[in-house]
Amino acid sequence: MRNPLAPSWLELPSDANALDASVWSQNAERSADGELVIAGVAATELADRFGTPVYVVDEADVRTRARGIRESFDREFGRIGSRVKVYYAGKAFLSTQVVAWMIADGLNIDASSGGELAVALAAGADPARLGLHGNNKSLAEIDRAVGVGIGTIVIDSLIEIERVADAASRHGRVQPVRLRVNSGVHAHTHEYLATAREDQKFGIPLADVAATVAVIRSHDSLEFLGLHSHIGSQIFESDGFAEAARRLFAVHVELLAGGPVPELNLGGGFGIAYNGSDVALPIDTLAANLADSVAQLAAEFGVAVPVIAIEPGRSIIGPSTTTLYTVGTIKDVLVEGTDTRKYVSVDGGMSDNIRPALYGADYSVRIANRTSESEPALVRLAGKHCESGDIVVHADYLPGDVRPGDLVGVPATGAYGWAMASNYNYLARPPVVAVRDGEARIIVRGETEDDLLSRDAGLEPVSIKDQNK
Ligand SMILES: Cc1ncc(COP(=O)(O)O)c(C=O)c1O
Numbered sequence: 141m142r143n144p145l146a147p148s149w150l151e152l153p154s155d156a157n158a159l160d161a162s163v164w165s166q167n168a169e170r171s172a173d174g175e176l177v178i179a180g181v182a183a184t185e186l187a188d189r190f191g192t193p194v195y196v197v198d199e200a201d202v203r204t205r206a207r208g209i210r211e212s213f214d215r216e217f218g219r220i221g222s223r224v225k226v227y228y229a230g231k232a233f234l235s236t237q238v239v240a241w242m243i244a245d246g247l248n249i250d251a252s253s254g255g256e257l258a259v260a261l262a263a264g265a266d267p268a269r270l271g272l273h274g275n276n277k278s279l280a281e282i283d284r285a286v287g288v289g290i291g292t293i294v295i296d297s298l299i300e301i302e303r304v305a306d307a308a309s310r311h312g313r314v315q316p317v318r319l320r321v322n323s324g325v326h327a328h329t330h331e332y333l334a335t336a337r338e339d340q341k342f343g344i345p346l347a348d349v350a351a352t353v354a355v356i357r358s359h360d361s362l363e364f365l366g367l368h369s370h371i372g373s374q375i376f377e378s379d380g381f382a383e384a385a386r387r388l389f390a391v392h393v394e395l396l397a398g399g400p401v402p403e404l405n406l407g408g409g410f411g412i413a414y415n416g417s418d419v420a421l422p423i424d425t426l427a428a429n430l431a432d433s434v435a436q437l438a439a440e441f442g443v444a445v446p447v448i449a450i451e452p453g454r455s456i457i458g459p460s461t462t463t464l465y466t467v468g469t470i471k472d473v474l475v476e477g478t479d480t481r482k483y484v485s486v487d488g489g490m491s492d493n494i495r496p497a498l499y500g501a502d503y504s505v506r507i508a509n510r511t512s513e514s515e516p517a518l519v520r521l522a523g524k525h526c527e528s529g530d531i532v533v534h535a536d537y538l539p540g541d542v543r544p545g546d547l548v549g550v551p552a553t554g555a556y557g558w559a560m561a562s563n564y565n566y567l568a569r570p571p572v573v574a575v576r577d578g579e580a581r582i583i584v585r586g587e588t589e590d591d592l593l594s595r596d597a598g599l600e601p602v603s604i605k606d607q608n609k
């Protein structure tokens with residue numbers, strides 16, 4: 141029976157064991173005996189070998205999406221006489237293995253800090269295929285990026301122009317740069333994920349772009365590639381991107397009068413489904429819509445279509461990953477009248493996935509070690525942290541006989557999960573395991589209690605003595 145406490149978007153499932161294909165990774169399925177199996181590796185085997193929580197990355201899923209985005213955009217922009225450079229936004233999740241996959245699949249890497257740049261370099265990526273972002277890059281980050289021969293730097297403020305130009309002169313390079321513009325387009329997403337509205341820290345207002353580009357062009361050590369726009373993240377419609385392209389295009393055309401502007405970067409932000417009610421725009425449709433918009437703009441203004449760059453993160457890595465947890469305690473909590481919500485607590489929480497607490501993100505959950513015919517019950521999957529807001533899944537239905545010791549899987553945790561993980565309450569960050577063709581291997585080691593303690597600087601010997609006085 142439908143629980144009145146369930147949010148309006150959550151339907152009572154006819155089968156609370158079913159894996160919704162729009163949310164689970166491509167190679168997630170139930171085995172004949174009902175267990176969750178991802179790319180041929182059973183959930184119980186993963187839990188036995190790696191413990192829980194564990195992030196499980198379906199490698200073929202990531203790579204199919206990476207190639208799929210590149211091919212869709214290549215095809216659609218090829219159709220209008222242009223081409224596309226795809227940068228994987230490493231902030232969503234980065235490890236040397238992920239860098240190697242992206243490079244092998246023909247993508248470039250967008251780093252948003254010196255740390256992300258270091259991972260890409262450690263993986264052996266050609267620096268020319270890397271880009272560096274950030275509203276407050278340190279002098280050391282700029283120097284390192286320029287020094288290794290990074291492909292592009294996205295300039296985010298007037299003051300940064302001098303910093304990048306100086307570094308380029310010192311290294312005897314001409315550094316290709318883009319300029320991040322605040323298009324003023326309000327993306328339909330969570331307030332914290334909209335990056336082009338007023339009163340936020342990113343980019344240069346449209347009105348100041350011409351003057352700022354003139355400063356960039358006044359430096360012999362800089363090469364201006366074009367404008368950059370990123371309106372936000374987890375966006376389901378193409379209108380916002382098209383509107384940003386329109387606003388940038390008008391300035392792009394003005395800038396052509398002062399010199400070459402070979403590129404236009406439309407950023408990332410393509411949304412994915414986290415639960416059965418989310419409907420992600422198919423990448424083919426998005427690519428076709430954007431190509432049509434850009435072709436129309438070029439025709440309207442009577443200029444050539446520039447090379448387009450995009451920076452998807454979430455839409456490549458997000459759907460690939462499932463977090464497995466073990467159920468510890470269960471409580472039926474009376475909420476209103478006779479309506480109860482089943483609180484199912486697991487061995488992780490906001491330290492491995494902060495998104496529900498930070499953005500109110502709604503994930504879904506399934507029992508992973510078995511199926512059950514028991515009547516579905518409305519559950520809230522809670523973590524083990526000392527916070528009532530420590531929720532992993534606000535609302536979903538699980539078979540009512542869910543019990544301690546069950547494994548549960550939360551799909552679509554690949555983006556901004558591990559990447560935003562913390563050690564809150566001294567929990568160790570879980571390992572990240574890649575699965576493919578029945579094989580599982582660690583791509584990021586989990587932390588141990590010793591790792592955490594090894595950072596503690598220890599006690600002054602004297603303080604113990606004082607204490608005993
Ligand atoms: C400049 C920039 N590019 C790309 C991305 C990647 O966004 P997403 O992971 O939503 O595709 C972000 C994050 O929102 C960003 O700030």
Ligand SMILES: N[C@@H](CCCC[NH3+])C(=O)O
Nearest residue numbers: 231333373374495555556
């Ligand atoms: N961290 C955000 C996305 C922000 C991306 C960076 N601009 C999320 O989890 O959805």
